[in-house]
Amino acid sequence: MLSNKGFDLWANEYDRSVQLSEESDSYPFAGYKDILNTIYNEAMRHSDSRILDLGFGTAVLTSQLYKQGHQIFGVDFSKEMLAIAQEKMPQAILYQADLTEGVPQNLAEQAYDTIISTYALHHLDDQAKVNLIKRLMSMLRKNGKLLIGDVAFETRAKHDACKLENAHHWDEEEYYFVYEELQPSLQAFCASEFYPISHCGGVIELQKFEAEADVTDKAI
Numbered sequence: 001m002l003s004n005k006g007f008d009l010w011a012n013e014y015d016r017s018v019q020l021s022e023e024s025d026s027y028p029f030a031g032y033k034d035i036l037n038t039i040y041n042e043a044m045r046h047s048d049s050r051i052l053d054l055g056f057g058t059a060v061l062t063s064q065l066y067k068q069g070h071q072i073f074g075v076d077f078s079k080e081m082l083a084i085a086q087e088k089m090p091q092a093i094l095y096q097a098d099l100t101e102g103v104p105q106n107l108a109e110q111a112y113d114t115i116i117s118t119y120a121l122h123h124l125d126d127q128a129k130v131n132l133i134k135r136l137m138s139m140l141r142k143n144g145k146l147l148i149g150d151v152a153f154e155t156r157a158k159h160d161a162c163k164l165e166n167a168h169h170w171d172e173e174e175y176y177f178v179y180e181e182l183q184p185s186l187q188a189f190c191a192s193e194f195y196p197i198s199h200c201g202g203v204i205e206l207q208k209f210e211a212e213a214d215v216t217d218k219a220i
């Protein structure tokens with residue numbers, strides 16, 4: 001698994017290597033642009049909104065939302081990624097922090113219209129993903145959504161087929177989303193839907209249950 005230093009070293013080459021994988025429709029970034037576009041379009045349903053991005057990287061997605069006037073907040077543990085993102089989004093509130101330790105307190109006590117995360121949460125194991133998602137639900141405003149785009153599969157069988165096809169460069173240290181396995185834990189506290197987009201990627205959309213959203217909506 002890449003450490004924050006590993007991501008620091010990757011930062012300047014990141015966009016190019018994603019593009020190569022995306023253009024050849026190959027694991028792990030097949031469908032990258034469509035996944036980011038899907039999340040962009042969903043976030044754009046609000047105007048002048050508050051958006052939190054977890055693992056923003058070079059801000060490929062968030063910088064587009066920033067240009068549209070949204071207020072951007074974010075967390076990433078790579079100093080170099082943060083420097084690139086901050087240059088693209090001078091007014092964004094960006095924290096350097098490790099998501100395995102949760103969302104920094106200053107960000108966690110605020111509320112957001114949309115929380116997004118692309119190709120970052122597969123660094124957390126499934127229990128850590130569920131714990132984080134539960135916490136994130138409490139940070140959403142009424143009608144707010146959490147949108148996760150990542151290497152993701154509807155079933156374990158589809159995950160295993162992709163792994164077999166890509167055995168020579170499969171990353172054994174990453175925990176890809178297998179929706180049929182996560183959904184039973186998620187349904188205890190939120191509504192979720194999986195949208196497959198490529199053979200190895202998709203978007204998971206999560207929302208508070210309606211009754212709960214009415215009760216827990218926070219004012220800023």
Ligand SMILES: C[S@@+](CC[C@H](N)C(=O)[O-])C[C@H]1O[C@@H](n2cnc3c(N)ncnc32)[C@H](O)[C@@H]1O
Binds near residue numbers: 004100119123
């Ligand atoms: C593959 S990049 C994705 C960047 C961007 N979201 C995108 O879609 O292009 C993963 C990003 O997540 C960050 N990241 C990975 N693990 C993290 C962790 N435990 N805490 C905070 N950031 C993390 C990395 O530094 C990197 O910027």
